[in-house]
Amino acid sequence: MSWSSALKTTARSGLTVERAKLTPLLAVRGAAGVALVVFLSLWLASPTLAVSSAFGAFSAGITTFQRSWRPRPVLALAVAGALAVSTFLGYLAAVHYAVFLVLLAVWTFTAGMAWAVGPVAGLIGTQTISVMLVTVTLPTSVLGALEHAALIAAGGVVQAALVVLVPIRRWGSRRDALADALAAEADYARRLREDPVAPFDPAPLMDARLAAEMTPHQARHRPVQLHGPRGLAEQVRPVLASLADPVVGAPTEGPQRQRVNDLLGAAATVLDAVAHAVRHARPVRLPAEATAVLGVPESEYALTGAARRAGLRLISLLADAVELTDEPVEASRAAQTGERGHLLRPGMPKLVPMALYSVRRQFTWSSRILRHALRVSVVTSLGYLLAHLLPYGHAYWAPMTAVMVLRPDFGQTYARGVARFTGTVVGVALAGAVVALLNGPAPYLSAALAVGCVFLMYLLMRTGVSVSSACVGAYVVFLLGIAGTGWQQTVSERAVLTLAGGLLAMLSYALFPAWETPRLRERLADWLLAQGAYAVAVFDIYARPADRRPRQVRDALLNARSARAAWEESVGRAEQEPVRHRGLSLATASAAETALSTVGHVTMIAEAHLPPRDAPTSPEAVAFVYTLRESLEPAAEAIRDHAPLDFGELRETWLRWEAEAEAEAPGVAPGVALRTADLLVDALDDLAEALSP
Template identity: 60%
Template sequence: MSWLRALKETARSGLTVERPRLEPVIAARGALGLALVVGLSLALFGPAVAVSSAFGAFQAAIATFQRSWRPRPTLALASGASLAVSTFLGYVTGAGAHPVLFLGLLLLWTFLSGLAWAAGPTAGIIASSNVAMMLVTVTLPTSVAAAAGHAAMIFAGGVVQAALVVLLPVRRWGAQRDALADALAAEADYARRLRHDPVAPFDPVPLMTARNAAAVTPRQARSRPAELHGARGLAERIRPVLASLADPAVGVPEEGPQRDRVRELLAAAGALLDAAAHAIRHGEPVALPPAALAALRTPDTGAILSGPPRRAAVRLAALLGDVVETAEPRTETTPAGTTPAGTTPAGTTPAGTTPAGTTPAGTTPAGTTPAEGTARARPTMVRLAPIVLAKMRAELRPDSPILRHAVRVSVVTAAGYLLGAALPFGHGYWAPMASVMVMRPDFTQTYARSVARFGGTLVGVALATAVVRTAHPGLYLSAALAVLCAFGMYLLMRTGYAVAQVCVAAYVVFLLGMDGAGLTQTVRERVLLTLLGGLLAMLSYAVYPAWETPRLRGRLADWLTASGRYAAAVAARYAEPAGQSSPDVREALLAARAARVAWQEAVDRATHEPVRHRGLSHATAEEAGHALAEFGRAAMLLEAHLPDRGAAPLPAAATLAEALRRATEQGAKDVRERREPHWDDLRETVAAWSADPPDHFLLDKGARLLLDALDELTEALAESTRSR
């Protein structure tokens, strides 16, 4: 993609306005906290302290809107405390009297904020925002004592926001409810798509998000609602069962009575999963759809289906019953209309299913998942510190995109600070503040946010300055307008960065206008400084980039290796049966999912990069991704029919597992080194079964599906390998 087209695409992305679900009550709570802090500070200490405390409360409220699974009060306190420390250290090092010392602190602080992205986007956003706010707040105190007072008020703003989250709870556990409900809804959509496309793809991101949301701190574990237990693990186990029931490779013809029955079961599964998702999202009892219950109550399932499809139908019915029970907010007794774990949702036992009150072989009771009998632990903030430091140290290597981002953002922020101070505009912090807020570790977000911030700042500053110049609002009216702008930002922040920046820019103008700061600046000067910051950010990525495109082969190789280990772990369980509860299979599956998501994110980032594909075009990447997705689906079919614990072992499966591991590891090496991968070892293993196939209904067929997917990967990479 050319630079001109890349700039055009990123500009369009930055200015895009979305229509998400708004949360006015939560936005009003954040604005209320800001109003309380500003009002009390004005009444007790004056406008200068009010401005500092307002920045603390404003930033703390933004932290509570981040996509994090930690308690919102903790995020608010962490944001307020870190901003308070930043402001105090910034003033002590001499923001005004000793600019060289402050510049050194700014370089160090910004570099650390760039490395903070190693801990995740929430930590990176909070750290970057702290640097931006520090550039403004260090100009307010007049002495060390005053700086300490300002820092205390900034922290007080975070405390107020945290207290309001506790005192005025809005949808407690709402983020976790949404994550789990989204996972169940994704399963429901998958079931419906399988009715028309038996090999439909499935995006594992909702399941991965729900897994992250399920990790809790010890304090959270004591108050987590019961309906948030167990359903995620059940959704994980339902997915391979759905795929196995629908896939013609397992035994159900593409047309005929058996396929019609499978479509009925898939439709019923989708309806029940949707009902469970709605109940969990809103904390309500499950409303069981009668049509779905009637479909599952049909007594001729055992007569129509046989073999693997019948076994899949048995497991699906039992798992759906577990989901319904787990999704109920009341767990002391079984609500009317539901059934105990392990029974079918209709409360009856269709032909070919397990008896009521039992679970099929190889499954676990409701509320537990394979290898996960207890809640996933999330470290507390204190215990998290060494983990974050370890992640940051791990990024201190030349090829790390996070390290490159840290270097870029620190140099650009320092350059913007110096240029802003040298230009005759006054209040030059607008330039470095714009830079640090728009810069991200990848090209697309940095350029899109630069355009969006300039456009939003242009509109916001123009409107706010026009109000100030024409209406001359007084102290308290300026404070009220600032709070109103903050409310607009909280309300609209998920609609798009440009829209949010309109509110942020106006908020800063009104807030600084309370103390008379910045009133001498014109719209032109503020906009020019913002444009300067954005241009510096964009130029830095062009000069010192961290392109994702050249790393696509490495990402693909990582996915191939992880998928091969997953398939090998599944095959090994046929040689040593352990039932559905196989921790090694589970861990391999999670690693394969993480590698797949890393590949997808890399492809998305590379799509708009203005660099040549270097041997892996977008079309090739799409075909290769499809091939590996098919490989993972074939392994999932094998996992869906793992033999029960105590079943007769299949020695041939051990040979297959070893062949899969060796072939995919060597293939990954070939992909990295731009060679065409071959699968001769695996092909010989599968060919040897022609005369003496293994005694299992799916193992031989599954091995051939795995080999076909790898051959498809070779075909996808063949053209790009020959053209290098």
């Protein structure tokens, strides 16, 4: 993609206003927290302290809206503590210009590295820089700095307390994650009726698994509907694929295919009903048509062989899903039975070393996180210097814009740059017009207008960056008007400083980029290794059933999903970058992705028919697993080194397996393991062909 095309695409993306599900009650609660601290500070303290407290409550409120599975009060308290520390240190250093500049550079670098921990940690770091830049312009002493820091922390405490005291849709985010996973399974079942080898996106199941991570206290109090359906959805996935597949399951035409389509349609209806029950905390209501399809007596089944086993297994799993979800009682099944039944979420003592390890891993020159941290540190410091050289007051607009715009990847940085500038100019212009018409409103009126902007921001923040930037720009104008500062600055001056900060941010990425396109081959090699390890784990059970380990398939599957998610994220970034490919074009990447997705699909079908532990060992399958395992690392190295891939030895091993099976049982259809192994080798050959020079 050329630079002009990339800029047009990112600009269009940043200015897009999307339809989003609004959450007015959550917005009211967050705005109420800001209003509470602002008006109490105005009444009991001073306008300057009211501004500081408002920033704390506002930033803590933003954090509670982020997609995170940690308790919302904990997030609010974390951002409040970070804001209080950054503000206090900023006040201490603000009296010496050079010292503050050094502090700003060090703090922004640390905040940039926080993206290694996760997007929520990165957002918290960004918020601390923005608040530091604004609040240190308010005059005060060292003792006053302590008061400002304490009030900022108090703002976060108020938001955390409101989340606890005024719960809105308790367990709602976790219910939505599980319901989305079940609905994705239902959609998959419907698509399999039209396309028996339709792909499945595991992202909803990955989100549901993250949502299932809980503290012991949460696990003791969660509803029973959040206990079992996720595990059942994981088990339904390979059964659906096996039932629909024309090689392993039923033929493409005839009464067996009609029965399969009926079962898939009924499964989709049941899964949708379970998803609706989980999302809205209601009992399951099944249509009579689905019940009739699933209630056909076993003696009247038209299915045979592997398809019959998959059909019976599917009906059993759907019945379990309905039973587990039928009553939305509050007592958890885990508490009743004494089972843990949940994924343990690490507490803060364990989280700190994990975060430090994540940050330490990014200290390599090729890391996009390290480059982002260096970039944001230099740009923020430079923006602060340049803004002070311009004949305008309130120089924080330039560095604040830069730090809010910069992200670790190109697409978000440039899209946010355009959206931030456009939204800020609109918000500041509207707020400036209101201030001019009211001739500098009184502190209480300014506070009310600021709270109104906060409500709009919380309500519309998911519709687009430009909309939220307009609300934030107006909020800052009204908030500083409480203390009687800042409103005299013209809209044009703020627009110039905002434009300068945005241009600095975008120019810094062009001069010091962290392109994802050259890393596509590395990501593809990692995905091949993970997907191959999943296949090895599954076929190893066919080879040596007695040696199966309970977690070998599950752990390999989770690693394969993580590698696939990393690959898709990299491709998404690469598609927006204005650079030419270096050995892996997007067309080639698409073909390779199709081949590796087929590897996962075939392995998923094989997983649905694992043999019992007492099944005999298969020497031919042992040889196939050994050859597959040994071929993965050389293939991954070939992808990294732009060399051709060769799976000829694996094909020969499979041919020997097929010949041995034919000799043992002439004329008998091969088993599931042999048929899926054939499909697996075909998919790997397709990968080799896609990557051939």
